[in-house]
Amino acid sequence: MKKIVLVVLLLLFSFGAVEKLSAEDTFEVNERQKLSIKQAIEIAYPPALKWNEDAKLLQAINIDLDKPGKSIGSNGKRKHWNISFGVPETNKYFLVTIHDGKIDMVNDLTV
Structure with a gap:
């Protein structure tokens, strides 16, 4: 009897974990389109550093x-x-434009 209860509990927990993972995946896909300022900066920094390793954030x-x-x-x-x-x-000035969670354009606007 204890084994059956243990198996049932394990199944319930595993179904709950699967459901939770699938809900998180859906949320992540939807939220990629909209970014917080921190997320946008994190996406923009790598191309800026590739442009110039001394690049510093000016504004977002x-x-x-x-x-x-x-x-x-x-x-x-x-x-x-x-x-x-x-x-x-x-x-030296560099601009990264992000649309719907992805880099749309990068521009070296150095005069």
């Missing part, structure tokens, strides 16, 4: 074009970001 600006009265971004996450980098003591 969301560029979503929201309609007035909407609560888009109220959770701190946005779909579109411009992340800019510079090199101290130079005029």
